[in-house]
Amino acid sequence: MRKYAFALMALIGLYGCSSKVEKSNSKPHVVATTGMLYDAVINIAGDKVTSEAIMGPGVDPHLYKATQGDLAKFNKADMIVYNGILLEGKMSEILKKLGRKKLTVAAAESIPKELLKSAIGYKNAYDPHVWFDIKRWKYAVNEISDALIQLDSTNRQFYEANTRSYITQLDSLDQYVRNQIAEIPESQRILVTAHDAFTYFGDAYGMQVEGLQGISTVADFGLKDIADLIDLIIENNIKAIFVETSVSEKSINAVVTGCKEKGHDVKIGGYLYSDAMGEFGTEEGTYIGMFSKNVDAIVNALK
Template structure:
């Protein structure tokens, strides 16, 4: 943890935080995306109050801060964002907030650049790190350390929650790998609306093809649609997937093109890519996001979900998942 906290952004923010002054009441935490906010809430419990800027169905690549967001950020005791370009120009906004509010780019603090997937676009790296559970788990101690600094009276509880949650994520990673391995090798190809699943593919040994690139700032070109349809025909892909934050019309165009070429293909389900599901649903948790995606992928491509491990029993019971 000491190595993580030596990063310049953390030194700049931790020195500004009046830790003792806010430890007696819940810390107001603002997270950009649900995949961060859910972890913070899980670790902090009643010691923190989390607000997420970008809810279900919101694309972080295109997001622009609203007047309400500014008010929320101005009230924050801690700002958590991913970094590595996920939030686009909002990164500059957070850099300014870091001058007066504890502000943490959790991916940059917890995940080394050498573990990222390089890209040849404006991002330079793929920011969809939560798709590899073993990578995303590295932000847990980072967030736990920051919360413990801000709420020292809760530090013991936060540390215990972090240990439990870390074990759950380790079990989720193994379960995902086993489930994807059940898909026949010839059918193990994941076709989605945009290129958000590269880390998932690398971690769980499944080939990935996105119609669009990493960013969703521009529409897919006709050539992209035709190229994807050709791949589906060549590989006899039985199902492709829509995403909760992407307009499904490009997927429909690919399906039509593949069908015209004689390859029947259907929508295998809706995947969570850049945002989680609705609050108060299993898909509205990070664990549920990965579980839902993996189950849909396996079942549509000829695999069978593995039994859930004991470490996820409490999570499964909470959401009535067998």
């Protein structure tokens, strides 16, 4: 890990010492690490900036390693947006170093510490999956908005109007989620997934969340973890569990098989978007669309 970080930091230095990448004379260039952040940027900034995401559909940010091409994008950017709270684990040092050279925003770190949940199994760390509580995520959206205004104050009123409009849409989404979850019988409001990406979701919307792995997919799990999860599913007569689009389904399939061997038929309730959204340009490739699809899948399988 240290060798990897040292090599990439050396590349950053080389890019910095080389001739500057030519900037557009008309629009600032913004680079976001994840799809959720990229979606916030384009909802706020519209066509006033050019923007791109480093990680696309199905990419696990916990495991992602920046490439030389990514570093070129970072160095070309006028502003970099990342989640922070160690979501981009293997890029964290690089992103902090870049922050000494240009406007860099750790959007989720704007959330008050008292609203962050401790990461079980990790000392002095917080769960980074904050986008699954819309009310918490709005802090990140506002942080991005403030940074865009700092970057391009000429378009302040445009950004402020778009931010207000987007926040209104997020409030409507929040109410939709609450209405949908209410359709699940209280005894069945248990969400079983591959890893603990949905803790904030459970906290916000009244669901017990059980993940086979911890908050990071780097965490290991063993036969006891599988056995404990099987027992929980059987004891609570859970009808469905869920695969994640950015995590291998092998572990969840092992749980399904174990339940069947004990006489309990649990089904795969669907694929949930956790650490990555769907294809850009589709409904699932937006934050609101991704969130809605997840909720619909959960409710349809558990109610």
